[in-house]
Ligand SMILES: Nc1ncnc2c1ncn2[C@@H]1O[C@H](COP(=O)(O)OP(=O)(O)OP(=O)(O)O)[C@@H](O)[C@H]1O
């Protein structure tokens with residue numbers, strides 16, 4: 234469904250992606266593991282169109298998308314939860330979640346239908362829906378960012394280091410929410426970046442490693458033995 238071939242990108246003269254080949258199949262859960270500065274965010278930003286690509290292709294359902302401007306790409310059904318959550322603090326939580334769909338002029342009845350599905354996956358947000366986003370804890374903010382990505386991500390969800398900074402109990406809760414999402418929406422593909430792969434082990438079927446902008450598939454996925462063989466732990 235999402236096919237990346239030979240993708241390179243440069244920021245301020247530094248090559249941050251080097252001939253990346255990467256594929257995400259419909260309904261797959263894929264981990265992208267790499268240290269700080271490896272290029273995880275750069276790859277997600279390239280998919281969303283926020284990064285100037287110097288060579289290579291990105292295709293979605295076989296259609297090249299590099300010429301599609303960033304504000305149009307969510308229409309493909311791609312939701313993105315950046316590492317910094319960027320919620321609007323003066324808006325309520327529900328207003329934040331609705332916002333990307335309203336920008337895309339999704340009809341109100343469809344927004345309501347999607348919200349219902351989102352609150353089934355993230356029931357704690359239903360209780361907080363009218364609270365201002367300014368009052369959210371870090372963990373609640375991560376949940377709200379996931380919900381916002383779900384609002385437009387009918388096909389693909391890109392999560393940039395969602396577990397970063399979460400206390401263990403909240404990380405477990407977040408992982409449970411992702412498993413609930415897997416069960417209730419098996420057609421949605423998930424691409425999740427992390428520096429520490431252990432939290433993704435219970436649900437990511439495939440793993441790629443990224444180092445200095447180079448991406449390699451980890452043979453055997455996130456099993457401890459394959460991570461060790463790939464120099465990741
Ligand atoms: N705005 C920028 N200006 C200059 N260099 C940048 C910029 N953003 C990223 N870089 C560089 O691009 C490279 C890849 O960064 P990127 O943010 O994609 O890594 P990352 O894997 O997401 O790291 P982290 O785990 O810290 O989030 C790094 O060398 C980083 O220093």
Ligand SMILES: [Mg+2]
Nearest residue numbers: 273274275316
């Ligand atoms: Mg990053």
